[in-house]
Amino acid sequence: MAEQQLSFDAAKYKNAQREQWNKDGAAWRRWNPTLDRWYGEMTRQMLDLARIQPGQRILDIAAGAGEPAVSAAKRVGPGGYVLATDISEGIVELALQVAREHGLEQIETRAMDGEKLDLPDASFDAVLCRLGLMYMPHPVTALREWRRALRAGGRVAVVVFSTPDRNSWGAVPASIIRRRAQLPPPVPGQPGPFSLGGPGALEGVFRQAGFANPEVRAVPVPHRMGSAAEYVQVAREAFGAFNAMMAHLSPQERESVWNEIEGSMRSFESPGGFEVPGECLVGAATK
Template identity: 40%
Template sequence: MNENEAFDPQQFKAEARDSWSRAAIGWNVHTPQIRRWLANATSAMLDAANILPGSCVVDVAAGAGDQTLDAARRVGPNGYVLATDISPNILHFAATNARGHGFDNVQTMVADAENLNLPAASFDAAICRLGLMFCPDPKRSLQEIHHALKPGSRVSVLVYSQVERNPCLAIVMQTALEYAGLPWPDPYMPGTLFSLSRPGDIGELFASAKFHDITTSAIPAAFSLPSAFAYVEFIRTSTSSVMRLLGMLTPSAREAALLEMESRLRQFQTPSGWEGPNELLLTAGAR
């Protein structure tokens, strides 16, 4: 979409559903690396949601469900986790992974984060790991979560911090845009990687959705891999927004863009491997 086109949230969601369906296999394949990358942030997110044994938890935009299984471990056999996502393809992996790890306290449901259609006051906690920023109307999503939570229960959400705090993502996005002949868009445009990264924005959204006791903290989340090439392979197969841009290119231009990304990312190579800096924002609030 260029800046002269009116934003169509339904078209955006349809494209997002298709993009994440194409990225599903790659995201699932890279789960071990993603798990290491987000381990500390995920643990902090679960703590902030006050997930306890016996809790009923909804995981919004759950993806392949790595953090869903962490929540399932915490709630134990007397608890329950519902994983939702707009993409049935990626949610299939969440269900398969839950069964494969022996979790019978996990269920999945295909659902738009802005239209969860869950019973009122039916959950003890809600989590959303790197999903809320992709919602065209994140306030609506938070209102849906608020509706589903019991009074006094908590929600916690992880999103990307500002562009300059996530230079690796900025590099791959900038390179893909350059090769596609597109300008760098407004980073706070709804539904994009950094849409909720502006200081104070996500806290204001929580407040507007009637949450209280709201806190936001920054969490460093370096991505450690053997090489810049390994990171580019992860991005190429798993990151829907970059995959969408690369899909606009001819095969030769796409290969050139990937090589350029790798070259620019080598600045983060260390003697012990590649370590790409990232920063996330953890925001939590009470119903």
């Protein structure tokens, strides 16, 4: 099946993504301890599926503020190499700072479009992408590029969110924002947090890109905080997509939307704290 053509401006979308992460990257880094607590287990499983070994060369796409590049660098050791890339120039600078704070000289960073790699063929042992592929306008194109950069027998491993009904952490705020901001429904095939979460979707794009033996597993990712208010603070500061959805609203309207979101998220509070459901798909395949 040919990759679906999207009825929106992919170049404009990518520019907006770059600007968003240049602006919100520092907040993402500031919340790294919380994010690592939420996403640490799925990151470990992704690295296991990538079969990373000491001395290997690893490419991290959409690296964000340092993960999973840092965890991969610890696995390859000082004799290995990790190139962390992201479309945002600002966030890869933060990733390099995090790497140096960990004493990991084997990590380098470059700003790069994940759908068009400025890298030679067959130059990496594994490609990683944690929570990035589903935001790319042309995921099959991206995976074909990653396959080109892999040596024969190399592995690709990715993490995406599954379906909205299993990810209330994002689906609840997004539905409120969409209603309050009077946004139309997403275009079929449009990139977004749940665009590759449906049954067979991730395996399908692996196969379309030419990869063999795809395997996908679901991993629970509950988002835990002390309260709904604390969770909303993380969402406001680190989840730039929510802010982008209501960028056209006035500051007062945006504040009102966040207040409604916090009220809805209180349903996930209990005497033990706050926990909202989440689920990721961890997938891997071989060149």
